[in-house]
Amino acid sequence: MQSTMMPAQLSLNHLLDRAGTIFGTNTVVSRRPDKSLVRHSYAEFYRRTRALGSALQKLGLKKGDRVATLCWNHHAHLEAYFGIPAAGGVMHTLNLRLAPAEIGWIADDAEDRFLIVDDVLLPLYQQFAGLHRFEKVIVFPFSGAAVPEGFADYEQLLAAADPDGFEYAPHDENDPVSMCYTSGTTGKPKGVVYSHRSTVLHSLVGALPDFTDVHSRDVVLPVTPMFHANSWGMPYIAVMLGARLVFPGPHLHPDDLLDLMTQEPPTLALGVPTIWLSLIQTYDASLKPGSPNAGRWKLPRGMKSLVGGAAVPESLIRAFDAHGIWIQQGWGMTETSPVATVSYARGELAGASLEEKYRRAAMAGTPVPLVDLRARGDDGRDQPWDGKSVGEIQVRGPYITGSYHKVGATPDKFTPDGWLRTGDVASVDELGFVRISDRTKDLIKSGGEWISSVDLENALMAHPAVAEAAVIAIPDEKWSERPLACVAFKPGESATPEAMNALLTEKGFAKWQLPERYEVIDAVPRTSTGKFYKLKLREQFPR
Ligand code: ADP
Numbered sequence: 170m171q172s173t174m175m176p177a178q179l180s181l182n183h184l185l186d187r188a189g190t191i192f193g194t195n196t197v198v199s200r201r202p203d204k205s206l207v208r209h210s211y212a213e214f215y216r217r218t219r220a221l222g223s224a225l226q227k228l229g230l231k232k233g234d235r236v237a238t239l240c241w242n243h244h245a246h247l248e249a250y251f252g253i254p255a256a257g258g259v260m261h262t263l264n265l266r267l268a269p270a271e272i273g274w275i276a277d278d279a280e281d282r283f284l285i286v287d288d289v290l291l292p293l294y295q296q297f298a299g300l301h302r303f304e305k306v307i308v309f310p311f312s313g314a315a316v317p318e319g320f321a322d323y324e325q326l327l328a329a330a331d332p333d334g335f336e337y338a339p340h341d342e343n344d345p346v347s348m349c350y351t352s353g354t355t356g357k358p359k360g361v362v363y364s365h366r367s368t369v370l371h372s373l374v375g376a377l378p379d380f381t382d383v384h385s386r387d388v389v390l391p392v393t394p395m396f397h398a399n400s401w402g403m404p405y406i407a408v409m410l411g412a413r414l415v416f417p418g419p420h421l422h423p424d425d426l427l428d429l430m431t432q433e434p435p436t437l438a439l440g441v442p443t444i445w446l447s448l449i450q451t452y453d454a455s456l457k458p459g460s461p462n463a464g465r466w467k468l469p470r471g472m473k474s475l476v477g478g479a480a481v482p483e484s485l486i487r488a489f490d491a492h493g494i495w496i497q498q499g500w501g502m503t504e505t506s507p508v509a510t511v512s513y514a515r516g517e518l519a520g521a522s523l524e525e526k527y528r529r530a531a532m533a534g535t536p537v538p539l540v541d542l543r544a545r546g547d548d549g550r551d552q553p554w555d556g557k558s559v560g561e562i563q564v565r566g567p568y569i570t571g572s573y574h575k576v577g578a579t580p581d582k583f584t585p586d587g588w589l590r591t592g593d594v595a596s597v598d599e600l601g602f603v604r605i606s607d608r609t610k611d612l613i614k615s616g617g618e619w620i621s622s623v624d625l626e627n628a629l630m631a632h633p634a635v636a637e638a639a640v641i642a643i644p645d646e647k648w649s650e651r652p653l654a655c656v657a658f659k660p661g662e663s664a665t666p667e668a669m670n671a672l673l674t675e676k677g678f679a680k681w682q683l684p685e686r687y688e689v690i691d692a693v694p695r696t697s698t699g700k701f702y703k704l705k706l707r708e709q710f711p712r
Contacts, residue, residue, distance in 0.1 A: 178342040179369040184409045185251045189215025192385070192411030198433055199243035200418035202289050202312045204425070206433070209244050211411065217244075219332035221252030227330065228283065228305055232257040232338055233345065237281035237303070238396070239263045239272075239290050242416040245309045245323065246395050249285055250404050254346035257338025259362070261348045262396035265290060266697035273300025275350050275358055279574065285323065287311040289419065311418075342366040348574065349398055351503045352697050360574030361503050363399070367568035371506040372405040374537050374568075380497070380511045381437060381475055387412040388433065392426060392440035393478070397698045398507040401475070401499070403439055412437075423451035427466040434469040441478040441699045442485060443637075445496070449488045450636060450659065468492045475499055477508075479700040480605060480623045483531035484631040490527075500533035500605060504589055506568040510534040510542070510603050517600060531627065533595065533603040540566040543588070544597050556598030559606055559619075563588040594619075611703055613642040614650045620682050622703075625652060628676045632669055634662035639693045639701045640684065643712050651685035655706050657692050 188195075193212035200206055209217070225236065236253045238260060240246040253260040261279050263272050272293075276284070277300060284303040286294050288310050308316045309323040316322040342365045350358040363371075376383045381403070383389065389407045391400040391414070399405070407414050415433045417426060426448055430438070440448075455462035470493035476485070477499035486496045501507030512534030518526065536542040544552040544560035552558035565588045572578040582590055594612060595605045606612070606621035613620040622640040629638035637657040642650040658664070666687045673683055694705040 178340070179366045180337075180340065180342065181251060181254050181346055181365050181368060181405070182337045184369070184372070184405065185215065185218060185255060188408045188411065189219075195385075195411050195413055197244045197247060197414045197416070199416040200420055200429060201243075202419055204420060204428075207244070211408075214244065214247065216332045217327055218248045218252040218255065219335045220327040220330040221248050222256035222337075223330040223332055223335040224326040225253065225256040225258060225283070226335075226338075228326075230256050230258050230283070232340075233259060234283070235259045235261045235279050235281040235348065236283045236285065237261045237263050237276055237279070239265055239284060239286040239294060240309065240395065241265075241287055241290075241311070241419045242391055242395050242400065243287075243311065243418050244416065245285070245311070247404055247408070247414070247416075250347070250395070250399075251408070254365070255335075255337050257340065259345045259348055261360075262399070264350070264352060264394075264396045264697050265293060266394075266699075267352070269293060269296035270300065271358070273297030275360075276303070277301040278358075279348060279350075279360055283307060285309060287419075288314060288316065291317070291320075340365065342369075347399060349396070349503050352397075359576055361570045362574055363506060363568075367506060368399075368402070368405055370539060371402050371508065371568040372409050374539055375402050375508050376406045376410060377538070379513045380499075380508070380537060381406065381439075382473065383407065383410050383412055383437065385411040387436045388415060389413065390415045390417065390430070390433075390435035390438040392417060392421065392438060392444060394698070397478070398501070398503045401439060401477070401501075401507055423447045424462075427452060427455075427468075430469060431466045434467070435472055436469065437473040437475070439475040442476055442481045443479070443693075443695060443699050443701065445474070445476050445489070446482075446485055446630075446637065449485065449492075452492075453488070468494065470494065473497065475511075477501065478698060480627060481531060482627040482630045483527050484627070486527055486530045496530065498530060498532070498534060500593075500603065502591060504570045504591075505540070505564060505566075508537060509540050509564055509566075509569070510536050512602065515600065529602060533605045535601040535603070536564075539568065540564055541588075542597070542603065544595055544603075545584075552596070554597040554599055554601065556596055556602075556604070559594050559596045561609065562591045562593045562595050562603065562605075564591060565589060611641070613640070613652050615645070615652070615681060616648045618681070620652055622652065625654065625673065625678070625682070625684065626701075628673055628678065629654060629656060629669060631676075632664055632672050634658050634664040635669075637693045637701075639703055639706055641703050641706050641710065643685065643710060645685070652682070653686050653688065653710055654684035655688045655690045655693065655710070657690050663689075
């Protein structure tokens with residue numbers, strides 16, 4: 170017997186059409202380089218996006234051609250998100266925080282044909298222009314200045330295009346729409362290619378009430394860069410549901426974000442823990458008597474907040490909760506589109522104590538629908554879901570990558586039975602809550618036992634004097650490795666190693682798990698996506 174359902178293909182174009190025809194009056198707000206705000210209606214977004222599709226086809230874009238973007242978060246980047254696939258192309262978001270040589274290498278590896286670049290990022294482009302030849306470099310005049318000679322002007326291309334006559338490139342739901350390189354924190358960057366199907370399914374799951382719970386009445390502030398795993402899929406979700414989008418442009422300093430949050434209060438904001446940490450520290454400092462920023466900001470109470478990309482310390486969750494903002498933690502990777510697990514208020518926990526709720530919120534959470542997850546032990550068997558036994562997290566599902574661009578499915582990244590090896594070590598408990606202890610490469614092996622650097626960091630960051638903490642392994646003759654804690658204090662504060670060890674002991678760490686040594690640093694170095702860059706600390710403190 171055959172199904173009687175229509176064999177309709179899942180497509181991003183459907184989301185775009187909804188935006189244009191149903192949500193025409195909704196708004197996309199973008200912050201310009203001069204900090205002014207520019208507003209576009211969804212109807213304008215729809216028209217401009219179709220104009221971009223038409224312009225790209227006029228330039229000779231063929232199906233599957235890669236069009237790179239080197240852009241901040243703003244409306245034109247959103248137009249690229251939908252316009253490039255609508256024309257049959259593949260949007261390739263370049264990470265502007267990488268070293269120029271790396272960006273050039275990635276553009277070349279992806280064989281990008283065209284580039285859309287913010288005018289304010291042209292100096293960065295010039296630094297890698299020699300490494301890859303784009304057939305056409307299209308400059309988005311983000312600052313409002315004239316586009317320099319020798320480049321195509323994004324606005325002129327759109328003005329000369331034919332949005333009404335534009336026709337979507339015919340496609341199958343498995344055709345590619347976008348690609349993103351892993352940031353290479355733990356190896357050479359590799360290209361992950363998303364499809365219409367994977368993106369639509371990820372959007373549907375990500376928007377569910379248990380997760381981000383996006384509504385048309387939401388005001389969504391994606392602080393997560395649009396080049397970081399597609400800003401966790403939020404631009405697609407917002408467009409699908411007609412939510413108002415507020416893009417921060419190039420202004421990601423905590424003062425700027427707080428200004429924007431005060432001016433255009435979001436009901437949902439997403440970002441990595443490091444940015445949220447500096448956000449709340451800046452905000453709390455402004456509430457202290459005599460602060461030069463007294464009264465300047467208002468954190469939107471009740472705002473939903475998705476934070477992930479790295480472990481979210483419980484102290485951060487508590488700090489935001491003190492202002493009526495509940496942080497929901499997500500775990501995932503570029504390879505997983507990225508949302509694979511979310512920690513949320515499960516029905517079973519309705520009667521749980523606040524302490525227990527905080528404890529759960531500081532976990533990676535439970536796998537979302539369509540994601541299968543297992544923790545594989547060293548012996549190759551699945552670990553029991555007992556909250557104690559740890560193994561490597563492996564996942565599979567329709568929006569988890571099955572291979573890498575050009576590289577294929579290598580055995581270090583995929584199991585023989587086709588699961589993605591995440592390189593994250595975790596336990597899973599009876600309710601299916603995943604608790605990430607570390608990345609395989611960051612675990613500290615001391616005297617034959619593993620010490621979780623993440624657990625130590627999170628506990629240290631609960632110390633009132635500590636602004637940031639990162640724990641790395643240093644070689645040790647007797648124990649093989651020992652933990653070294655690198656700590657940055659809040660301005661004007663400090664704590665002794667004894668005091669910090671006392672806190673760790675209070676939190677249940679055994680004597681042998683305590684840091685061997687403490688180093689005081691100004692700040693923890695950041696990766697290109699704003700996470701703690703432990704590799705840099707390992708270079709700084711090799712022993
Ligand atoms: P990169 O691997 O270069 O950092 P990704 O953004 O793909 O780029 O990072 C994915 C990794 O980030 C995961 O494998 C995991 O180690 C880490 N990560 C993401 N979310 C969390 C989380 N909630 N808790 C702990 N680690 C996380």
